[in-house]
Amino acid sequence: MDHFLYRDGALYAEDVPVSEIAAAVGTPFYVYSTATLKRHFQLFDDALAWGDHLVCFAMKSLSNQAVIKLLGNAGAGMDVVSGGEYLRAKAAGVPGDRIVFSGVGKTADEMRLAIEGGIRQFNVESEPEMIVLDQVAQSLGAVAPITIRVNPDVDAKTHAKIATGKSENKFGIPISRAREVYAMAAKMPGLKVIGIDVHIGSQLTELAPFEAAYNKVAELTEQLRADGHEITRLDLGGGLGIPYARSNEAPPLPTDYGALIQRTVGHLGCEIEIEPGRLISGNAGLMVSKVIYVKSGEDREFLILDGAMNDLIRPAMYDAWHDIIPVNEAPAGTSPARYDIVGPVCESGDTFAKGREMPPVKADDLVAFRSAGAYGAVMSSEYNSRPLIPEVLVDGDQFAVIRPRPTYEDMIARDNVPAWLE
Numbered sequence: 001m002d003h004f005l006y007r008d009g010a011l012y013a014e015d016v017p018v019s020e021i022a023a024a025v026g027t028p029f030y031v032y033s034t035a036t037l038k039r040h041f042q043l044f045d046d047a048l049a050w051g052d053h054l055v056c057f058a059m060k061s062l063s064n065q066a067v068i069k070l071l072g073n074a075g076a077g078m079d080v081v082s083g084g085e086y087l088r089a090k091a092a093g094v095p096g097d098r099i100v101f102s103g104v105g106k107t108a109d110e111m112r113l114a115i116e117g118g119i120r121q122f123n124v125e126s127e128p129e130m131i132v133l134d135q136v137a138q139s140l141g142a143v144a145p146i147t148i149r150v151n152p153d154v155d156a157k158t159h160a161k162i163a164t165g166k167s168e169n170k171f172g173i174p175i176s177r178a179r180e181v182y183a184m185a186a187k188m189p190g191l192k193v194i195g196i197d198v199h200i201g202s203q204l205t206e207l208a209p210f211e212a213a214y215n216k217v218a219e220l221t222e223q224l225r226a227d228g229h230e231i232t233r234l235d236l237g238g239g240l241g242i243p244y245a246r247s248n249e250a251p252p253l254p255t256d257y258g259a260l261i262q263r264t265v266g267h268l269g270c271e272i273e274i275e276p277g278r279l280i281s282g283n284a285g286l287m288v289s290k291v292i293y294v295k296s297g298e299d300r301e302f303l304i305l306d307g308a309m310n311d312l313i314r315p316a317m318y319d320a321w322h323d324i325i326p327v328n329e330a331p332a333g334t335s336p337a338r339y340d341i342v343g344p345v346c347e348s349g350d351t352f353a354k355g356r357e358m359p360p361v362k363a364d365d366l367v368a369f370r371s372a373g374a375y376g377a378v379m380s381s382e383y384n385s386r387p388l389i390p391e392v393l394v395d396g397d398q399f400a401v402i403r404p405r406p407t408y409e410d411m412i413a414r415d416n417v418p419a420w421l422e
């Protein structure tokens with residue numbers, strides 16, 4: 001469920017007409033719903049209410065300061081994957097003891113930053129990383145709390161580019177070697193082992209892969225305890241999928257996911273951490289764009305939008321489907337048109353949809369890409385020298401620009417021409 005609905009034929013973001021935002025900020029832009037963000041966080045928080053837990057928002061899915069602030073205020077922790085994300089979380093007022101540091105290539109500088117600023121735990125992904133973290137912590141006179149990310153060799157049954165839990169993926173240490181690596185960690189004075197971490201992929205639409213992975217984590221917990229390790233926290237990752245097309249069957253709900261966690265690892269008495277990104281932010285955002293031209297090709301019609309692959313790369317990168325709907329609803333009974341929906345960027349990959357059936361639209365009409373909150377703005381670029389598009393946050397009947405569109409001058413002024421070229 002989200003808060004982008006039609007009222008009398010006009011699309012609203014909560015209580016604000018989307019066309020009003022377009023008139024104020026220009027197109028294209030992203031718009032996020034406060035109510036949806038909070039609701040999705042709350043669903044996870046409620047689903048784990050049976051035990052001690054922390055829901056850490058995977059900031060890489062949507063990392064605007066305003067969004068971090070509102071989720072942080074709601075009680076969320078943050079899952080960060082870089083020094084930049086760590087500093088964003090801190091800048092939004094999230095305390096260090098609610099920030100988890102994930103990622104396969106943390107640098108010594110990033111580790112130092114997080115130890116000095118305060119950190120809940122590092123999710124360590126390899127032995128070389130463990131050695132560096134031990135040294136960095138010791139050099140600061142600190143002891144870094146860690147979990148070790150294990151790779152359970154489970155098929156997440158998702159797009160290959162976002163599957164992370166198979167043995168051929170770069171993530172974590174093979175679960176078969178976990179006991180050996182935990183034994184090594186236990187001897188390091190700069191580290192304190194507190195738990196286990198697992199994350200098998202993104203946009204999972206079934207619970208079975210989670211179940212397989214969490215069963216393996218439960219078994220490992222018991223083995224590690226028998227080996228003398230204190231395992232008090234389980235970080236079970238993110239990855240629960242969302243419905244991208246309204247026509248599709250809905251993926252499992254956070255409630256069912258929470259019940260699965262209780263069933264698989266609940267008996268171990270560990271504090272539970274999860275790291276959902278997409279399910280919190282995905283359906284909390286739209287990308288709104290304007291039709292520049294409707295162009296007739298030989299055997300098809302092209303809808304040429306002012307939004308492009310640099311603004312929303314998911315269709316080009318993951319063959320992702322986004323529902324694309326008119327901001328002003330067509331009158332009932334209008335027969336649908338069929339378009340190839342593209343952006344102005346000079347690449348054939350700049351295609352959002354092929355042969356898409358939708359209500360007919362014309363030049364200057366607005367369209368909205370649904371489910372664009374996650375992995376949208378954060379993955380955008382200025383390819384083709386198209387300035388980053390603005391982000392807008394709606395809360396009830398108010399809205400604010402939470403990242404303005406840079407001017408062309410801003411964009412050009414970021415580059416320096418060396419003196420010898422002047």
Ligand SMILES: *Cc1c(COP(=O)(O)O)cnc(C)c1O
Pocket residue numbers: 058060061079102103199201202203237238239240275276277278279374
């Ligand atoms: C990407 C990622 C997540 C979030 O995944 P979603 O599919 O957005 O829920 C969580 N944890 C880690 C380690 C990740 O890399």
